[in-house]
Amino acid sequence: MKIRYYGQSAVQLSHRNMSLIIDPFLTGNPLTQVKPRNIHVQYILVTHGHFDHIGDTLKLAKQNRATVIAEYELAEYLTRQGVNTFSMNIGGPAQFPFGSVELTQALHSSSIIQAKPFKITYTGSPVGFLIRMAGRTIYHAGDTGLFLDMKGVIGARNRIDVAFLPIGGVYTMNPPQAVQAAKWVRPKLTIPIHYNTFPVIRQNPNRFVASLRKNGLRGVVLNPDQSMQI
Ligand code: NI
Numbered sequence: 283m284k285i286r287y288y289g290q291s292a293v294q295l296s297h298r299n300m301s302l303i304i305d306p307f308l309t310g311n312p313l314t315q316v317k318p319r320n321i322h323v324q325y326i327l328v329t330h331g332h333f334d335h336i337g338d339t340l341k342l343a344k345q346n347r348a349t350v351i352a353e354y355e356l357a358e359y360l361t362r363q364g365v366n367t368f369s370m371n372i373g374g375p376a377q378f379p380f381g382s383v384e385l386t387q388a389l390h391s392s393s394i395i396q397a398k399p400f401k402i403t404y405t406g407s408p409v410g411f412l413i414r415m416a417g418r419t420i421y422h423a424g425d426t427g428l429f430l431d432m433k434g435v436i437g438a439r440n441r442i443d444v445a446f447l448p449i450g451g452v453y454t455m456n457p458p459q460a461v462q463a464a465k466w467v468r469p470k471l472t473i474p475i476h477y478n479t480f481p482v483i484r485q486n487p488n489r490f491v492a493s494l495r496k497n498g499l500r501g502v503v504l505n506p507d508q509s510m511q512i
Pocket residue numbers: 330332335390391425453
């Protein structure tokens with residue numbers, strides 16, 4: 283399977299002729315050079331309603347006739363914007379042509395904020411994703427603080443190949459908290475996300491990976507627009 287990172291929380295997973303993208307924030311994302319018109323996917327997974335996660339979801343869904351997989355309230359909101367959705371909630375997995383998706387808890391908030399006139403639309407619970415595809419299990423934590431069920435529920439019940447964990451701090455876990463998360467989730471490989479997109483979430487991802495190594499865990503930094511095979 284090929285994984286490609288676009289900065290912030292945007293991650294694309296591809297295998298043979300199937301491709302999906304998680305939290306496709308490209309327009310307005312200072313870390314990526316990739317334009318939405320160059321993204322070809324059948325599915326779009328969105329962790330929560332914040333602008334740096336919904337990103338180009340509507341444009342990509344329309345351009346690709348893709349299906350958006352999201353938590354119930356967020357999916358209802360997106361349906362009314364004219365795109366195909368598959369709504370889920372935290373619990374058991376749903377099956378798709380590429381594999382399965384399970385929504386996990388994320389300790390965060392979820393809303394869509396309109397500036398003028400000011401309006402906040404709440405969009406249900408924020409989530410992470412457990413994705414099974416091409417014989418691999420991928421955990422994308424979404425935006426979240428540290429929570430103990432990373433150990434007892436997510437880590438203990440799954441053999442995770444790759445975990446994408448936010449390290450930016452302020453809105454999510456910071457690097458020491460994300461090291462704790464990796465110790466609980468115990469993935470074969472940890473990839474840091476949600477940092478350096480904005481000044482307030484500036485972090486050194488190489489120091490984070492070094493700190494993982496000191497704890498006997500493997501991590502890798504993917505630069506924006508870089509991809510790797512797993
Ligand atoms: Ni957020």
